[in-house]
Amino acid sequence: MAERVDSGTRPTAEGEAAPRLRPLPARGRVLAVLAVLTGGLLALHRQVPNSAGHLGSLLEAFLPWLGVVVVLLLVAALVRRSATALLALLLPVSVWTYLFGGLLGPGAEAGTRDLVVVQHNVSDENADPAGTARTLAGAGPDLIALEELVPAALPVYEKTLAPDFPYHEVRGTVGLWSKHPLSGTRLVDIRPDGIEEGWSRGLRTVAHTPHGDVAAYAAHLPSVRIRTSGLASALRDESAGLLGRALAAEKTGKVVLMGDLNGTVEDRGLSPLTSRLNVAERGFAFSFPASFPVARIDQVMAGSATVVDIRTLPSTGSDHLPVAARISLD
Incomplete structure (x- = not known):
């Protein structure tokens, strides 16, 4: 009598049925x-x-x-x-x-024609402007750019920084302190349409360094907000375009831009700036928020020069961390 084999089984050497083998699902x-x-x-x-x-x-x-x-x-x-x-x-x-x-990667060795700059949004609610100024000066920079300067705190910054930085210029809520003489200072109008007349957040000056003249810009672009509808950055983008046009018209050979730009260098909203200037080659330097930094929105960029590296400095009384950058003028 013929042996009956159940569906889905096959006889083994001992005549016992075994399950039919099925391919295992691919992992991952x-x-x-x-x-x-x-x-x-x-x-x-x-x-x-x-x-x-x-x-x-x-x-x-x-x-x-x-x-x-x-x-x-x-x-x-x-x-x-x-x-x-x-x-x-x-x-x-x-x-x-x-x-x-x-x-x-590690930064390049310091060169003989390097310029050290510090950028910091000091916060209009900073309760310790003197301590903030000492922290910034401690990094040994040639230039310091500050944003959110308020009238009550400005004299404190001027007094604290004066011994090491005898030259300074302020326009609106932004200022620049320098170890080297400054000239040709002017307001840079980066005010978007619809913003009140007194809004002033950009300046340009020329620093006469031992290695040649450098056009130094300090700027504070409008804030952005993350909402349920996405990123609200229209005003920031418009202001970046105005600053980009000012940079395009600059006649001085070497340029340094320092500022709270409220955007990362990858953000296409800053392309009017990043398309014209070099960004840091080394360092992430996440600067905001100071309590748990997730992005670098405080930037140092350069034209006809190289931003060799960028790093954060110790926390101050601000909601931003300061950043220090080394720029090669070679």
Whole structure:
């Protein structure tokens, strides 16, 4: 009599039935997809549209933090022992390294034609302007740019900084202190349409350094807000465009821009500036908020010069951290 074999089984050597083998599901497919998407956002962030809620600028404001997503995906891939996910992670790792890896490297050695500058939004609610001034002077800069200067605190900054920085200029709520003589100071009008007449947040002067004249700009662009509708940055973007036009008209060969620009250098809203000036080659220097810095919105940029590195200074009475940058004038 013929032996009956049940569906879904096969006889073993001993004649016993065994379950039919089925292919195991591939491990880490979801992780691999997430890795590719993360790599795509890093590589193609400029393609994310700004038409709705300035989503592109919002992504670019926190772009380096996608590296944390990559690390979390890597840990998950190792836990699942997924070769597929690990292979896919090569994309975001490579792109992040290309975009930001250089910022992690050591800075170049100090040169004989270096200029050290400090940038700080001192806050109009700063309860210790004298201590703030001493912290900034302690970094040994040639130039100090300050924003949110209020009339009550201005004399304190002037008195505290005067011994080391005998030259200074103030326009509105921004000021610049220098070890070297200044000339040709003027207001830079970066006031967006609809802002009241007394709004003054930009100045330009020429610092006569031992290494030649440098056009020094100090600026404070309008604030941005993160809302449910996205990033509200229209006023900031308009002000950046006005500042960019002023820089385009600058006749002095070397230029340094210091300011609270309320945007990261990856943010396309600052492209009128970053398209004309060099940004820091080393250092993340996240400066805001001071309690838990997640982005550098206090910037130092240079034209016909190199921003070698940038770093944060100790916290002051402000909600921003100061940043110090070394600029090579070679």
